[in-house]
Amino acid sequence: MDIALFLDFDGTLVDIAPRPDAVRVEPGLVDALERLRDRLGGALAIVTGRPVAQIDGFLAPALFDAAGLHGVERRVDGALSGGRPEDHPELRRQVERLNAETAALDGVLIEDKGASVAVHWRLAGPAETARAEALVRAAAGSLGSAYRLQLGKAVGEIVPAQATKAHAIRGLMERAPYAGRRAVFLGDDKTDEIAFASVAEDGGVAVRVGDGETVAARRLPDPAAVRALLRGWADGAAIDPEALPPA
Numbered sequence: 001m002d003i004a005l006f007l008d009f010d011g012t013l014v015d016i017a018p019r020p021d022a023v024r025v026e027p028g029l030v031d032a033l034e035r036l037r038d039r040l041g042g043a044l045a046i047v048t049g050r051p052v053a054q055i056d057g058f059l060a061p062a063l064f065d066a067a068g069l070h071g072v073e074r075r076v077d078g079a080l081s082g083g084r085p086e087d088h089p090e091l092r093r094q095v096e097r098l099n100a101e102t103a104a105l106d107g108v109l110i111e112d113k114g115a116s117v118a119v120h121w122r123l124a125g126p127a128e129t130a131r132a133e134a135l136v137r138a139a140a141g142s143l144g145s146a147y148r149l150q151l152g153k154a155v156g157e158i159v160p161a162q163a164t165k166a167h168a169i170r171g172l173m174e175r176a177p178y179a180g181r182r183a184v185f186l187g188d189d190k191t192d193e194i195a196f197a198s199v200a201e202d203g204g205v206a207v208r209v210g211d212g213e214t215v216a217a218r219r220l221p222d223p224a225a226v227r228a229l230l231r232g233w234a235d236g237a238a239i240d241p242e243a244l245p246p247a
């Protein structure tokens, strides 16, 4: 069966950088992704915690199908839906509060994504990290069950509770050109584990990038290995995710 390919962005297609805006897209990556998408009959999408607009900026001039903000946003065939900040008034108040509360914390960054927010502490010392994590936990707690806290790589994100990468991938798999194919999802983070589980449950293949405990069946060591694999597939190598190393 042909595959439908779902790719996480940070830590999977690009190496982790000190700040969200400092990631570097390897020359040739966009071209390889476009060629691979053609080979897969269009069944290739980016599934990310970032807004789709940011992905478009990094991967310009290409426009890929995408699920952004961990599934809050979706863009298929050029039509973007979800992710309107005005639908999240209580979250907006917490973003304002987090901005004020973290302003004096060295190395702590707020990434305001409209319908979600990320508090980053990659550049912070231990005391500031602990404070930032406590603040984002408190903000998420005060929002109740409509939102959830998602801890990732040196980051705590508050996202609408219903949105997950698992739902995003299942949603895409219901429509052309994804339907009827075998889902393959590559991701690198704790936040990707829920989609690894759903993809495997649905008969697909989950691939964890980097170390760490995982429910994925397959593993690649780092984004460089992912890029090499995708280049090979784009160039005509046999597409066999089962041949990847076991996790």
Ligand SMILES: O=P(O)(O)OC[C@H]1O[C@H](O[C@H]2O[C@H](CO)[C@@H](O)[C@H](O)[C@H]2O)[C@H](O)[C@@H](O)[C@@H]1O
Pocket: 008, 009, 010, 011, 012, 015, 016, 017, 018, 019, 020, 021, 022, 023, 047, 048, 049, 050, 051, 111, 118, 120, 122, 152, 153, 154, 155, 157, 189
């Ligand atoms: O789902 P992803 O595509 O993996 O996005 C997850 C989050 O990635 C970004 O943050 C992470 O990458 C940054 C750049 O390498 C790094 O500085 C940060 O520490 C990481 O947590 C992004 O900024 C978030 O919006 C995404 O949700």
